[in-house]
Amino acid sequence: MTDLKKLAAECLAKLKEAGADAAQARPSVSEHREFNIDGGEFSLYRTVFSRSLTLTAFRETRTGSVTLNSFEPADIDRAVSDCMASVESDKPDPARGIAEDQGERELTAGVPEPDAEKFFARTKELKEEIEKRYPTIMMEQMICDHGKTESVYADTNGNLFRMVYGAYGVGLMFSAHRGGKASSFMGAGYQTADLDTPLIEQGDIARALSDVEKQIDTVPVEGSFTGTVVLAPDCLGDLLRCAIGSFASGTPLIDGTSVWRDKLGKEVASPDFTLSLAPHDPAVVLPQQLTSDGYLTEDFDLIKNGVLESFVAGIYVSNKVGCPRSKNTATGWLSMPAGDKTLDELIAGIDDGLFVYRFSGGRPANNGDFSGVAKNSFRIKDGKIADAVSETMISGNLADMLFRFAGASKERVSDGSSTLPFAAFSGVTISGK
Amino acid sequence: MLREFDLTGRDLFAGEPDAEVRRQRNTVRTVALAQGDLLTNERSETAGLSARVIRGGVAGFASVADVSEESVKAVLDEAKKNAAFLDGMVALGKPALPKAQSGRFRMTREPGDPEQKAYVEFAREVDAYIEKNCPKLISRRLRFRADSMEKVLTVSGGTDAHTFLPRCYLYLSFTAESPDGAPVDLTSVVGGYGSFDALFRDPKDVFPEVDLLYGKLLAKAEGVRPEAGIKTCILGGELTGMLAHEAVGHTVEADLVIGGSVAGPMLGKVVASPLVSLTDFAHSAFGKAAPLPVYVDDEGTPAVDAEIIRDGILIGYMNNRDSARRFGMEPKGNARAYAFSDEPLIRMRNTAILPGHSRLSDMIASIEDGYYLIDTNNGQADTTGEFMFGVTMGYEIKNGKLGRALLDTTISGVAFEMLKTVDMVSDTVTWSSSGFCGKKQPMPVGLGGPELRCRLMMGGR
Known part of the structure; x- marks a missing residue:
């Protein structure tokens, strides 16, 4: 068994010896076990034993990085040499840096050691439950896996963190079929540490399976209208991450193309809208513990009561833009508070709109314009879920849409990373044939 | 090495x-x-x-x-x-x-x-x-x-x-x-x-x-937003390649056929205009090296071209050895793995709609009111063949001539319906190969095609 702390220390020493004035080393080892079901039948049992080592060096604010999957001394020596050659190819940029000393820490999360037999039994049970409860569902692929990772982060400022993580994962891809007709394909999944609860009862997969069975017969939307869309949690998360990517983080902030570039502390959404980056939410199975700069993370509100409280900024973006560094960069760990209405009550207040499970669209433009197909979706008519729809597009502008937030459901769904409600937004263009 | x-x-x-x-x-x-x-x-x-x-x-x-x-x-x-x-x-x-x-x-x-x-x-x-x-x-x-x-x-x-x-x-x-x-x-x-x-x-x-x-x-x-609705369009070669890969290619990967794709009941049937043929090329195409040549797949099957649509009729799937046995077809080298830790999956290689005989200038001249759609940044489709592609560059066509440029838009449709509307196919193939196909594992793939004149749903806004 490799002592990763010792390895990291040796790598830092080699980088310093090669001329680095600051450096980071990130060794890790992982084990992955996976059962695959393809076309409704068990097809594969896969085990993967991996390791990785990422070295990042700085000299006079120039930087370079190398990743390899070998711990052999000769390979590490070559990686150190490559890393320093990359540093030499760079130009100085004082915006760069790494975290100041936060000490040493041992961090664990999830279930590092799998119970392989129990997990196989739960996987088999999930397959059988789906076949029994949802007879029209055809399972294109089901992957149930467990991953364990031991990793170390060390830097020349004195930070030394060892993390041991493990979790089970469930991922489904399926459609419903009857008499030669089929629904669209749907994906659903989650991470969990819980094998005591049947897998069918976790995440939101039971709802998704049941609703896809209702999407075999579809009705096209005639013409175009402006209505309210209710986004399912997965779909909501995807669109919110697009908004964060275009408006609140990275290159769009640095080059000034973000439409939120001067909105810090100002309204960017409805006063009822709050969104947090919460890698330590109680529902999270495997948190983001560290930023790439080496900072230990904390949860924070990105938007609180409609006001932009922070950008998603590491050291580099913070220095380039002149904004405060954010407490994490965990855009995969979103959290929104529950609303005061049930999903049914939320829908009951909508005269005409769409319930959208999945958005199949191009990457929104930098200004937030989006347009795409509403997949696995239902028409909402007179406060009730009506027909499943086909070939229906939704379009709008993400920045504008946040001002048209029309409420969240009491129900929230966690996929092990993000915990989000169903959320309604008005003023979205819905167009059919 | x-x-x-x-x-x-x-x-x-x-x-x-x-x-x-x-x-x-x-x-x-x-x-x-x-x-x-x-x-x-x-x-x-x-x-x-x-x-x-x-x-x-x-x-x-x-x-x-x-x-x-x-x-x-x-x-x-x-x-x-x-x-x-x-x-x-x-x-x-x-x-x-x-x-x-x-x-x-x-x-x-x-x-x-x-x-x-x-x-x-x-x-x-x-x-x-x-x-x-x-x-x-x-x-x-x-x-x-x-x-x-x-x-x-x-x-x-x-x-x-x-x-x-x-x-x-x-x-x-x-x-x-x-x-x-x-x-x-x-x-x-x-x-x-x-x-x-x-x-x-x-x-x-x-x-x-x-x-x-x-x-x-x-x-x-300085561009304009296109008008939403079903329009006569010329799909540029890059977008045709995207269509060949995303909206047709995935539906004919045999594992997805087994999983319920739209292509399952369509074998031997008309799925496109007779002007449309589609092949997944192994290592050479049209007398030249294919963009990303594959010579032997990761099951040890020598790679040869997989003909999928011939003159509008669906004639084959892409297979690994297991699915080929199931469907009574020959494996043609489509089992590919991305990393050492990945198992081989049924994947495309260089998938293209074949060129026809029309000239692009004649195709533009034939359209009174429509669009020429050239560049894309994103495409998605599911195995029903319903697709959505982002269009990042295009032009109006008015009275047979190119007009104003277009702002970002999207197009959508159902592949096996939209391909039946193709009535002109250009004589030049455009390839692209910089992206990754995502299907459990990433995979470098080539995709290409000629310009197609067809009827499409424009997203507008």
């Missing part, structure tokens, strides 16, 4: 008619500049060994991050153990697969692998040209990505192979402002199969692409 080893005669595969061992090394080199600042300067390399054993119709797979000859037996034993476990639990009882054609294939030319400095200096020279010659940009980004896959495959029955698949691309992304101050962006890609030093000899070679992209972006910044 990975050292080859010969497992013949070691009895490692004894008693295992369906087994393979693959040693693999993947490299990625990335350099990214934004506004002249170096944002990314990274090299990565992963190497390892995997084994797959098929028993009774189920597979056991194992891998380690180690390429030594000493690890082969341990990894193969782990794969056998996994196969035995799953076979014991589910007992499908399927017989062994037919063997692929036996043989040995070896590529001897190792791609070059220059230091980061070469990428950085090249990118900086192009960036300096952009800064000087494109004054109306509010943002400029350049990104080099070079990746390669080297595989040494040894199989119990089939063709052993040692192959390389190197690619290198430079992405140019520009942003300008529309008259109302909204950011408008456009991206172009240059590069292809091969290594940096073979493809990017002189930064000046890229300058014409910079000028072209800048001109297109300025036209787009």
